[in-house]
Amino acid sequence: MINNLTGKSQVKLCPSCDWAVTLPPYKEGIKCSCPRCGATLRSGRIYSLRQCAVISIAALIFFVLSLFEPFLSLSTLGINQEMRLISIFTVLHTDWLLLLYVCVLFTFLFPLFMLFTIIWTGLFNLKITPIIGEIYAFSHRFCMIDVFILGVLVSLIKLTALVDVEFHTGFILSGIFSVMMIWLYTKVRPQDIWDKVKTAKVDIIPGITGKNQHLSLCRHCSFVYDSRSYKKCPRCGHIRQIRNYDCYQKAAALLLSAIILYFPSNLYPIMFTSYLGNETGSNILEGVVTLWQMDSYFVAGVIFLASICIPVLKIIALIILMIIVKYRRPQRPKLLSKFYRIVAFIGKWSMIDVFVVIIMTSVVRFSGLMTIDPGFAIITFCLVVIITMFAAEEFDERLIWDPINERRKESR
Numbered sequence: 001m002i003n004n005l006t007g008k009s010q011v012k013l014c015p016s017c018d019w020a021v022t023l024p025p026y027k028e029g030i031k032c033s034c035p036r037c038g039a040t041l042r043s044g045r046i047y048s049l050r051q052c053a054v055i056s057i058a059a060l061i062f063f064v065l066s067l068f069e070p071f072l073s074l075s076t077l078g079i080n081q082e083m084r085l086i087s088i089f090t091v092l093h094t095d096w097l098l099l100l101y102v103c104v105l106f107t108f109l110f111p112l113f114m115l116f117t118i119i120w121t122g123l124f125n126l127k128i129t130p131i132i133g134e135i136y137a138f139s140h141r142f143c144m145i146d147v148f149i150l151g152v153l154v155s156l157i158k159l160t161a162l163v164d165v166e167f168h169t170g171f172i173l174s175g176i177f178s179v180m181m182i183w184l185y186t187k188v189r190p191q192d193i194w195d196k197v198k199t200a201k202v203d204i205i206p207g208i209t210g211k212n213q214h215l216s217l218c219r220h221c222s223f224v225y226d227s228r229s230y231k232k233c234p235r236c237g238h239i240r241q242i243r244n245y246d247c248y249q250k251a252a253a254l255l256l257s258a259i260i261l262y263f264p265s266n267l268y269p270i271m272f273t274s275y276l277g278n279e280t281g282s283n284i285l286e287g288v289v290t291l292w293q294m295d296s297y298f299v300a301g302v303i304f305l306a307s308i309c310i311p312v313l314k315i316i317a318l319i320i321l322m323i324i325v326k327y328r329r330p331q332r333p334k335l336l337s338k339f340y341r342i343v344a345f346i347g348k349w350s351m352i353d354v355f356v357v358i359i360m361t362s363v364v365r366f367s368g369l370m371t372i373d374p375g376f377a378i379i380t381f382c383l384v385v386i387i388t389m390f391a392a393e394e395f396d397e398r399l400i401w402d403p404i405n406e407r408r409k410e411s412r
Helices: 049-068 088-097 097-124 128-142 145-160 170-189 190-195 247-267 284-293 297-327 332-363 378-394 402-411
Strands: 010-013 018-022 038-043 072-076 081-082 164-167 216-217 223-227 273-277 280-281 370-374
Touching: 010 072, 010 216, 018 038, 038 145, 038 378, 049 097, 049 170, 072 145, 088 097, 088 280, 097 332, 097 378, 097 402, 128 145, 128 190, 145 164, 145 170, 145 297, 247 284, 247 297, 273 332, 280 284, 297 332, 332 370, 332 378
Parallel strands: none
Antiparallel strands: 010 018, 072 081, 072 164, 216 223, 273 280, 273 370
């Protein structure tokens, strides 16, 4: 969180349970959480946008250099091959445009837009429009630099079992850029950019829900406004929603689509390996078994957890959560809120296998000796991950707490 650097206390609506909480004056190292649901409302260490903009410029420099510097080199049977990150574009552009778009959007364009937006506002203090706020929020949600880096590490462990690997300058530069990008991801939240568009100026009474004060907290930009005066959010323009009551139908439809796509993503080959003219395909589970037999227990465990367990558990967890909230009165809402936030957080980590295939495809190109190509299942698996992420985002966490609020209101 960038704002609220003044020495004054502030009343804020919790985005998770809609409870109005009084935040004390900012003190470094003291994190503020909602007393009802435990959601973090303010970080313990706040940085200004100007400080973040300086880090963004440095990250941008490291990013550009890492693209064109040698990343790593492979050697096997006397054949050497050097790889740069930019080669991902040239390899995937030929036959796998969809994978190229996924890689470019999640690991290049979204992070770059975040960096330019931070620099734009932090150093030049230029005006932020609602469109920029929307794009930044979307980019922040689907920025997957952390997942990509873990995918790189998993790929390198798999590669060392096949060929000799030597790291170069591009690998170090990309690692530094990734650390900076992850830091900026945690420090500059979408609300910090949205506050540059328009700040909320409403009186909030602490110790009561926003709904009972006729206040609406926009799920798109976190703007708080009087629900009786506006039909649309005054900041982002989205239609007013006290609660997203349609989330059950929308999330259910998305989850059904994910279940349908999950079967071909696990039954069909996700990757084809060609060695001395012999081509073999392997699905996700076969890849896990192969890694286990090669004594790569850690990598096998990561792939099994991220690619098989997390998608299934996320789908089941969201279904159970929606059934409990819609048809039963939650008895332990704080536990359900924590459960939902965990489910929403872990969703993107299933993309590890997608990035592993992209990296392996781009790196292993020993003509006539060994090549690795993506399989059709990688597309369906990528869609499963993205669809389940949208399903989790669609669910309105505040619905967990509404029955509790109604019971308190009735008791009065």
